[in-house]
Amino acid sequence: MAKTFRFTDEEEQALNEVALKLNRDLVKAGKKPLRDTEIFHEIIKQTLLDGIIEVNRDGIVKVETKK
16 A cells, blocks of 8 residues: 555645644644644544445445544
């Protein structure tokens, strides 16, 4: 399995927008901002490691986070 991950332009833009919003909110809360990689690792943790990923009857991949 590859250790690197290549984002599409659309994915990279979405991550940048999320990072800006999250970091703005973190700073307002008195916390330190996160790097893009830290945010991506948290997304992986909450979906791939702690979430549920399955294929429905229509062959569509569904991702759910545990609450």
